[in-house]
Structures are given as structure tokens and as C-alpha cells.
Amino acid sequence: MTISLQPSASPLAGDAPPALEVRGLVKHYPGVKALDGVDLFVREHEVLGLAGENGAGKSTLLKALVGIVRPDAGEIWVRGEKVKLRSVVDAANHGIGMVFQEQSLVPNLTAAENIVLGSEGPGVRRGLYRWDTMRRLAQEQLDKIGSPIDPLARTDTLSFADRQMVEIAKVLRIEERTSHPPVIILDEPTSVLESKEIETLFTQVRRLREFASVIFVSHRLDEVLDVCDRVAVLRGGQSVGEVPTHGADPGVLHQMMIGSTGSEDHYHDTAIERPGERREPRLVVRGLSGKTFQDVNFEVGAGEILGIVGVHGSGREDVCRALFGAEPTSCGEVTLDGRKLELTGTRAACAAGVGYIPSERKVEGMVGPMSVADNMTLSKQKSRCAGPIVVPRKQAALVDSWIERLSIRTPNRGTAIQRLSGGNQQKVVLARWLVAGDVRLLLLDHPTRGLDIGARSEVYRLMRELANAGVATVLLADSLEEAIGMSDRILVMSDGRATTEVACPSGGKPTPLDLVREMV
Structure with a gap:
């Protein structure tokens, strides 16, 4: 097997031009470089796999290829012709179309x-x-x-x-x-399909190869290796290599995807106040089942961070939402500090001392037009009220103290939260549960998604502070390195079930490859 650990090179000059080629594509967003000189090509009648962790730049690259995002630098070539894709219509006129992960049909x-x-x-x-x-x-x-x-x-x-x-x-x-074979992009097409449906889809992808070129994106590497001719890997917005899928080793692909692990200082590991022995469980989950998960069992102690890892579609996100009462369950029992936790809705969860940071911060985690102060005190109205009346002075003193303590960069407490950077927005969302003061269980669904490295470090520090205060934490990390760096234990989920628990002590952390072997 031949493996290139350098960015993919174009075909030789004597070959026919690729159906689609990207050269040195760059895209900046505030505080982050989503694409940093990406090179990629797909030949006529080829299925190219595209792999990479969350945040690797896959989504930005795909949006650039269909005219949704305009790159800051670099070139896109279609069948040997340099093109500018200013819209989805532009891309379609050049024979490029995309099946989005979130279906776009009118029901x-x-x-x-x-x-x-x-x-x-x-x-x-x-x-x-x-x-x-x-x-x-x-x-x-x-x-x-x-x-x-x-x-x-x-x-x-x-x-x-x-x-x-x-x-x-x-x-x-x-x-x-167009008079040429099209280029079809499939973005996570199997994310919610059953195994029989996936095989049907694969049959169609193989049919597509006969008259089109295909870019196939999936977190499930076994699928990529099954249906693709080559797989290109992105990491940190860069092309890190490609692998022909015939005889390829999934472990090598994972190593290319994850790179080296981060330092413990980045995760504030030295800030942990570790008890001499494991504390009594604060959260106990027994036989929990729902639409996408079955018979899930685990425990989390006071002051402990439990990471849950799994490939896309493993069910871990829905388990997290179910514990906050935002996802229905069919059976099972959950206790918090020995008392049964009613999973009837989010209001009941908040009343029981459960906090939740959703993955879609701007959609579910905050109210954009509302002020920093109002967002920070949403879950604890009593902190700013005297009876049913809001007392501005009471709210102002509380909010200002947390703005100072967390170093939230905002013109003032009355600034609309949507005007802040992503990292400062996330600090406000986290502060909401600190203001509440009575949170015993905190559920974190990709809390650092979309944040730059400095903002991530600040969020990690806050997580450590909450753990040291005795809060039990369930973490759905944005990467395997993050899960390893922040967790005391890691639960692996696959196909809706909790399959393995991995100890993650300071000084004896597992490697990402150790977790990968359990995930696939």
C-alpha cells in the first residue's frame, strides 16, 4: 500500500485533466483559518472519499465547491478550466451538485x-x-x-x-x-440510515461512478474504504495526504486525521483537584433507551468528567439531550444524587440541577438579539428579580461580576450577545450555569465547536473550575484529543449502545488509536 503524507498532487501532465481540482484553497473566518492551502482533485468516473475530524475544514471546502462560500485565495478548476463559483447556480452550470447532510426537499x-x-x-x-x-x-x-x-x-x-x-x-x-459528466458531492449521506438502506445507497453510488465523478464524505471510515477509490484526508484546514482504498488500513487513516495529541497544559490538567479515591456516583444511568440508543448504562461521580466518544450516528448526542429532557426516552432510569431524575422536559431538568450546553450554540444556546445580561440570567430568573419584578441593579451587579471573573470581552452587559466573538458567546452560555449556582450535572455537547485555540483553552479552564466545585460533567468532545485531554474516564458508543469504558487517568492517558479500535 502506498501512502502519501503530503498534500495530494495533481495527475501527471500527460493525463486527462481531473473532473474537479482545488489548488491552494484558503478561507478565513474571524479567529480561525478554516482552509489553509487545501489541494484536492477527483478524476472522471472516480469516487473520492473525504475524511477528517470535526473542524478539519470539510464543510467549508464543500461549500466552496458548490458556490456557497467564496474562498479568500486559491483556485478551482473544472476539467482543465479555471472557474469562479459565485453561487450554487454557477456550480450547477459547471456540472457540480451536492446532496446536503440536511435534506433540502419540500415535504x-x-x-x-x-x-x-x-x-x-x-x-x-x-x-x-x-x-x-x-x-x-x-x-x-x-x-x-x-x-x-x-x-x-x-x-x-x-x-x-x-x-x-x-x-x-x-x-x-x-x-x-453541461455536456460533461457531472461531479456529485455526497455529504454524510448515511448518517441516519440503517444497514440495509446503506447498502442500497452504496449500490447507487457505484452506479453513479458509471456516468459521474463522486466526492463521498463520511465519518465512518469502513464505508469510505468500501465505496471509494481513494480517500483524501484533511486536518486543521490542510491537506495531509491521500490513501488508495484497496488494502488500506483504517488505523493509518485515523492517524492521519488526528495527528499528535495536545499538551496537558492546554487542557489545564494540572488544575485538577483529584480525590484520593473515586467519589460516590452523582449521576447513575441504567437501561436508558430511546429512538437512536438502546440499553445505555454509566455513572459519573461528583467532580468527575466523563467523555463519551463515537462516530457520527453512534447515538451519543441523543443520550446527552435525553438527560436534559430534550429527547424522548422509551425506558430506563436515571438518578441524580440518589433521587430519580424525571426526563419529562427541560424545565424539570433545570429544576433538578441539570445544565446543558448545546452543540448549536447560536440556534439553541443563546438568544442572539438579547443582551449579554439577559442571556446570562435566562436559567435563573430569581437572580435578577424581586418577586415577579426584574431589578436592573440586582442583575447588573451579578452579571458584571461574572463578566470580570471570566474575562468576557464585551463593550458592556447590554450588548447583544450576537455581536460577541464565538469564544465570548460560549463563555456567556457557560456563565449561565455558574450564575445559577445550583448545577450538579453539566452536559456539554461539543462546547468548543467553532472556537479558536485561545477560546478553547478558556472553556477548558471553566470546565476544570466546575469539576473542582463538585459538578459532574458529561462531555461530548469535538475531537478525540479533546476527549482524552479533558476526561477522567471515556465511554465509547457504537450503533446506539455503550460498548466500552476506558480509564483516562492523568499520566496514563490512552492514545486516540486506542479509542478508534473500540469505535469502529
């Missing part, structure tokens, strides 16, 4: 309407649908991938796997805009 329309939406052509005359023509146009695309879906079926009556086929058929309409 109350038929499959045919979704497939031709925006490119109806002869399917519409004088503002009216010509249903026979619409059905024929849609059927042509469905036949390309061998799908038996009725074009006139309402989309919301189809299974997720069938809707995925409609998405692919919809993207294939870009063939009408």
Missing part, C-alpha cells in the same frame, strides 16, 4: 416536483405544470440510479432512504446544463 411536494424544482423547463407551460412531462423528466433521473420510487409520490410519505434517492436524482438534473 408536501411530489418527488417529481422536487426533482425538477428550479429547472422545470418543458415541465411548465404558461405557469402551469404539465404533469406527464414532469413525471417523464423525473423518471429519467430516477432510472439513472435504478430507483423504483413513483415520481408522483408525496415526498413526506417516503422513507429517509428514498428521500435520499430523490435528492440524488434532483442533483443529477445538472447534467442538463
Whole structure:
């Protein structure tokens, strides 16, 4: 097996030009370099796998390829021609289409309407649908991938796997805009599919290779190795190498993805006040089951940080949400400090002393137009009220003290939180539970996602302070290094079940590869 540990090189000059090529692509966001000179190419009729941890730059790269994001530097070439992709329409006109992880179909329309939406052509005359023509146009695309879906079926009556086929058929309409084979990008297409549905999808991907080039993105490396010809790896916004999938070793790919582990100082490991022996469990989970997880069991002691790791779709995010009452459960029992924790809703969880930092900070973790002060005191209204009346002076003194203590960079407490940097927004969200003062269990779902290295270090410090104060913490980390650096123990989940527990003591940490062997 040949492995390149350098950024991928273009094909030799004598070869036919790649279907799609990226040269030195760069994209900056405030405080972070999402793409840092990425090189990548996919040949005609090839399935290229794209791998990398969360935050590696995959999403930004894909958005640049379909005209959603404009790179700051670098070049994109399509079949030997340098192009500027200023919109999704631009990309489609060059034969590039993408099936997004979050499906983009309109549920109350038929499959045919979704497939031709925006490119109806002869399917519409004088503002009216010509249903026979619409059905024929849609059927042509469905036949390309061998799908038996009725074009006139309402989309919301189809299974997720069938809707995925409609998405692919919809993207294939870009063939009408170019005389060349298209380039189809599949972003995490198997994330919520069952094994039988995944095999059906793989069959369609192999069909696609006959008349298109495919970029296949997945966190599941066994899938990448199964369906792709090559796999390119990104890490930290850079191209770190590529591997031909024939005979490839998943362990080598993981090593390329994760690189070296971070230093303990970065994770404030020396700030831990370790008890002489393991404390009594504060959180006890027994037989917890829900839609995407089954029979999950674990314990977390007071002042302990338990990391939960697993590939995308392992169920760990839904377990975390279930413990906060935001995801339904079907059976199981959860106790907090010996008392049964009712998982009936988020209000009951807050009342019981459970705090939650969601992964989608801007969607679920804060109210953008509201002030820093109002966001910080959302979960503890009594901290700013006298009875039912808000007392501004009472709120101001409390909020100002936490702004100073956490070094939150904001013009003042009345500034809208959406105006702050990502790291300072996350400090405010964390401060919400510090203000509450009675949090006993803190659930952290990717608390450092989208933060630069300095902001991450600050969040780690706050996590240590909370643990030293006796708060039990469940951490869904953004990377394996983060889970290892911050956790006292690590629980591995796979396919909705807790499969292994790994000790993670200071001075005796496992390696990322140790965890990978348990995850796949």
C-alpha cells in the first residue's frame, strides 16, 4: 500500500485533466483559518472519499465547491478550466451538485416536483405544470440510479432512504446544463440510515461512478474504504495526504486525521483537584433507551468528567439531550444524587440541577438579539428579580461580576450577545450555569465547536473550575484529543449502545488509536 503524507498532487501532465481540482484553497473566518492551502482533485468516473475530524475544514471546502462560500485565495478548476463559483447556480452550470447532510426537499411536494424544482423547463407551460412531462423528466433521473420510487409520490410519505434517492436524482438534473459528466458531492449521506438502506445507497453510488465523478464524505471510515477509490484526508484546514482504498488500513487513516495529541497544559490538567479515591456516583444511568440508543448504562461521580466518544450516528448526542429532557426516552432510569431524575422536559431538568450546553450554540444556546445580561440570567430568573419584578441593579451587579471573573470581552452587559466573538458567546452560555449556582450535572455537547485555540483553552479552564466545585460533567468532545485531554474516564458508543469504558487517568492517558479500535 502506498501512502502519501503530503498534500495530494495533481495527475501527471500527460493525463486527462481531473473532473474537479482545488489548488491552494484558503478561507478565513474571524479567529480561525478554516482552509489553509487545501489541494484536492477527483478524476472522471472516480469516487473520492473525504475524511477528517470535526473542524478539519470539510464543510467549508464543500461549500466552496458548490458556490456557497467564496474562498479568500486559491483556485478551482473544472476539467482543465479555471472557474469562479459565485453561487450554487454557477456550480450547477459547471456540472457540480451536492446532496446536503440536511435534506433540502419540500415535504408536501411530489418527488417529481422536487426533482425538477428550479429547472422545470418543458415541465411548465404558461405557469402551469404539465404533469406527464414532469413525471417523464423525473423518471429519467430516477432510472439513472435504478430507483423504483413513483415520481408522483408525496415526498413526506417516503422513507429517509428514498428521500435520499430523490435528492440524488434532483442533483443529477445538472447534467442538463453541461455536456460533461457531472461531479456529485455526497455529504454524510448515511448518517441516519440503517444497514440495509446503506447498502442500497452504496449500490447507487457505484452506479453513479458509471456516468459521474463522486466526492463521498463520511465519518465512518469502513464505508469510505468500501465505496471509494481513494480517500483524501484533511486536518486543521490542510491537506495531509491521500490513501488508495484497496488494502488500506483504517488505523493509518485515523492517524492521519488526528495527528499528535495536545499538551496537558492546554487542557489545564494540572488544575485538577483529584480525590484520593473515586467519589460516590452523582449521576447513575441504567437501561436508558430511546429512538437512536438502546440499553445505555454509566455513572459519573461528583467532580468527575466523563467523555463519551463515537462516530457520527453512534447515538451519543441523543443520550446527552435525553438527560436534559430534550429527547424522548422509551425506558430506563436515571438518578441524580440518589433521587430519580424525571426526563419529562427541560424545565424539570433545570429544576433538578441539570445544565446543558448545546452543540448549536447560536440556534439553541443563546438568544442572539438579547443582551449579554439577559442571556446570562435566562436559567435563573430569581437572580435578577424581586418577586415577579426584574431589578436592573440586582442583575447588573451579578452579571458584571461574572463578566470580570471570566474575562468576557464585551463593550458592556447590554450588548447583544450576537455581536460577541464565538469564544465570548460560549463563555456567556457557560456563565449561565455558574450564575445559577445550583448545577450538579453539566452536559456539554461539543462546547468548543467553532472556537479558536485561545477560546478553547478558556472553556477548558471553566470546565476544570466546575469539576473542582463538585459538578459532574458529561462531555461530548469535538475531537478525540479533546476527549482524552479533558476526561477522567471515556465511554465509547457504537450503533446506539455503550460498548466500552476506558480509564483516562492523568499520566496514563490512552492514545486516540486506542479509542478508534473500540469505535469502529
